[in-house]
Amino acid sequence: MPLLEVNSATRQRQFCALPHRLHRHEPAYIGPLDNEVEAVFDPTKNQLFAAGGQAQRWLLTNERGEVIGRIAAFVNALTATATDATLPTGGIGFFECINDQAAANQLFEVACAWLRGRGMLAVDGPINFGDRDRFWGVLIEGFDREPNYGMFWHPAYYQKLFENYGFQLYFKQYTCHRPVEMPLHPSFHQKLAGFEATGEYRFTHARQAEPEKLAQDFHHVYNLAWGRHAGVKPMTMAQARNLVREMKPVLDERLLAFAYHHDQPVAFFLSLPELNQIFKHIGHRLNLPGKLRFLWQRWRYMQRRDKKLLGIIYGVIPDYQGKGVDQALLTWEQQRFIEAGYQTIEMNWIGDFNPRMLVTTRSIGAKIVKTHATYRKLFVDRPFERYPIIR
Numbered sequence: 001m002p003l004l005e006v007n008s009a010t011r012q013r014q015f016c017a018l019p020h021r022l023h024r025h026e027p028a029y030i031g032p033l034d035n036e037v038e039a040v041f042d043p044t045k046n047q048l049f050a051a052g053g054q055a056q057r058w059l060l061t062n063e064r065g066e067v068i069g070r071i072a073a074f075v076n077a078l079t080a081t082a083t084d085a086t087l088p089t090g091g092i093g094f095f096e097c098i099n100d101q102a103a104a105n106q107l108f109e110v111a112c113a114w115l116r117g118r119g120m121l122a123v124d125g126p127i128n129f130g131d132r133d134r135f136w137g138v139l140i141e142g143f144d145r146e147p148n149y150g151m152f153w154h155p156a157y158y159q160k161l162f163e164n165y166g167f168q169l170y171f172k173q174y175t176c177h178r179p180v181e182m183p184l185h186p187s188f189h190q191k192l193a194g195f196e197a198t199g200e201y202r203f204t205h206a207r208q209a210e211p212e213k214l215a216q217d218f219h220h221v222y223n224l225a226w227g228r229h230a231g232v233k234p235m236t237m238a239q240a241r242n243l244v245r246e247m248k249p250v251l252d253e254r255l256l257a258f259a260y261h262h263d264q265p266v267a268f269f270l271s272l273p274e275l276n277q278i279f280k281h282i283g284h285r286l287n288l289p290g291k292l293r294f295l296w297q298r299w300r301y302m303q304r305r306d307k308k309l310l311g312i313i314y315g316v317i318p319d320y321q322g323k324g325v326d327q328a329l330l331t332w333e334q335q336r337f338i339e340a341g342y343q344t345i346e347m348n349w350i351g352d353f354n355p356r357m358l359v360t361t362r363s364i365g366a367k368i369v370k371t372h373a374t375y376r377k378l379f380v381d382r383p384f385e386r387y388p389i390i391r
Contacts, residue, residue, distance in 0.1 A: 001068070001103060003110055006057035012038060014059055014067050019096045019152075020284055028146050029153045030280045032135070037094065040129050041072070048129060052077035054118065055129050057094070058110055060103055069097035069104065073111035074129040075118050078233060083388065089376070090115035092125035093135060097161060104161040112379070122378045124170060125162075126152075133312070133348065137173045137372030138162060145370055148175065148310050148346055149275035159373070167375035171387040173349035174358070176366035180309075180337045180345055184330070184364060191324035192331040195259075201325075203332040206256040208248065215240040217258055217265040225267075225315030250275060250298070254340045255309060257333040259325050267325045269314040269333055274346065277301060277308055304341060311347040330364060353387045 006015050016034040023029040041057065043049035053076050060069035072094040080088045092111045097104045115123050128135035134150030140159045147153040195201040206214045219240035227234035235243075255271040278301050282293045301307065316326050337345070349372060350357045378384060 001063070001106060002061045003106065004059045004061065006041075006059060006070075011059060015057060015070050015094075016284070018059075018067050018070050022096060022098070023153065023155065026153070026155070028144055030146050030276045031284045032150075032152070033279065033286050034284050035286050036134075040094075040135070046130060048074075048076055048078065053129065056111075056114055058107065060097070060107055068100070069095075069107050071095050071107040071111050072129065073114045073123075075115065075120065076129060080120070087121050087378075087380075087382075088119055089122040089124055090118065090120035091127040091129065092123055093127050093129065095126045095138070095158070097158075099155070099157045099161075101161060101164055105165055108165045112377070116379055121380045122376055124374060124376050125167070127374060137349070137374050140172075140371050140373045142175070142370030146276060146280070147370075148348070149272075149279070151175075151349070151372070162373075162375050165377070167377045168384050169386070170374045170376040172352040173372040173374065174352065174368045175349050175370035175372075176347045176361045177369040178345055178364060178366040180334065180342050182365050184327075184334060188327045188331040188364075192328040195325070195328045200261055201328075202260050203329055204258060204260070205333075205336060206251075206253050206258065208251060208253050211241070211244050211248075214256075215244045218243070218268060218270075221258075221265050221268050221315050221317055222313075224317040226313075247272070252302070252340065254336045255333075255342075257329055257336070259329045261320065266320045267314070267316040267329050269326075269329055270312045271309045271337075271345070272312060273298075273301065274308040274310040306343040307341050308344045308346065309337065309342045311345055313348065326360065327363075351387065354390045356390065 004011060006012055016037055020031045023031070039045040041055055046053075049055075053074060055072060055074035057072045058070065059067050062068050071092055073090060073092050075090045080090065092108070095107065097107060112123055126136070126138050135152065137151075138158050139147075139152065139154040143153075143156055192203070196203075208214075215237065219235055219237055222240070223234045250272055252273055255273070257269045258265050259267040278294065278297045281297045282290055286294065314326065346369070347361060347366065350361060352358070374387075376384070
């Protein structure tokens with residue numbers, strides 16, 4: 001079956017259109033925005049190209065010229081050896097295909113050959129040519145539930161396509177859910193009361209009117225809490241400021257909470273309105289009509305009292321971990337969620353390599369409702385190892 005490189009505007013449109021054509025009749029399917037997919041492969045928008053990264057895309061067609069599969073391969077120069085200096089690892093992603101192993105194998109083959117030609121000894125997939133907060137993993141459980149913003153919905157047969165080709169499970173990614181009004185354990189409330197009683201701690205939400213303070217405080221906690229983990233790059237102030245700018249159209253400031261010890265930010269919990277609950281009424285093209293529909297649908301959604309929110313990330317700087325600051329912050333924030341009309345919360349995926357975070361989610365009564373998987377395939381003869389556990 002013919003393979004075509006994505007090297008024209010027509011093929012870019014075909015690349016973006018395929019998942020919508022394959023899955024549009026599935027009740028739980030919500031597709032990604034075309035412009036966000038294209039931004040991944042645009043050197044003017046994705047800074048990984050300037051850092052030495054490379055990417056290529058292909059379409060697979062049948063004898064009638066219809067597109068039946070797609071795949072992307074990429075080398076991220078910043079993370080290729082992050083977990084093992086002796087095993088440079090590339091990535092594949094944005095995989096979509098009909099239920100045909102031969103077709104899937106052809107896509108995997110061209111992507112893996114391209115990576116081997118660039119010195120890679122292994123491949124992870126499906127992943128993003130960018131950060132882990134979106135377009136990462138293949139859905140293996142929870143097919144009846146709508147995907148959260150930034151995550152793909154996949155049919156059940158994709159798991160077999162990957163595993164039959166020889167991909168092995170590298171790590172699982174869990175999406176957890178809880179009703180917002182579900183009571184927290186009394187010990188959480190005791191933690192909050194204890195911290196507030198000292199007069200040394202305060203809990204507050206961000207203010208959109210103070211974007212520079214928001215960027216600085218987020219940057220400070222994020223780098224101390226997450227910047228030292230394998231596969232996670234420290235954030236620059238420029239990136240933090242850009243993140244604040246990007247969040248502005250969708251940010252509900254009541255959903256971004258900080259804990260301060262005196263005037264030092266020591267923890268945050270960042271959530272957003274679950275944007276797919278808005279985008280599913282708009283379509284997958286955020287052109288001018290799409291942007292106008294978004295503004296209208298967002299206004300309608302924010303008036304509701306049964307909204308869903310997405311917990312993006314939380315962090316506690318190391319000196320304050322294990323003291324209950326995170327429990328106090330979540331307790332303080334719960335009442336703000338209720339007042340703002342949020343009924344349910346789902347947390348952005350948590351890897352099975354992060355047992356401490358999974359313990360935290362279980363402690364607040366959250367249940368796993370969706371599971372994605374990241375796979376790895378070795379091109380060399382050596383023992384396979386799962387992703388290292390965060391201690």
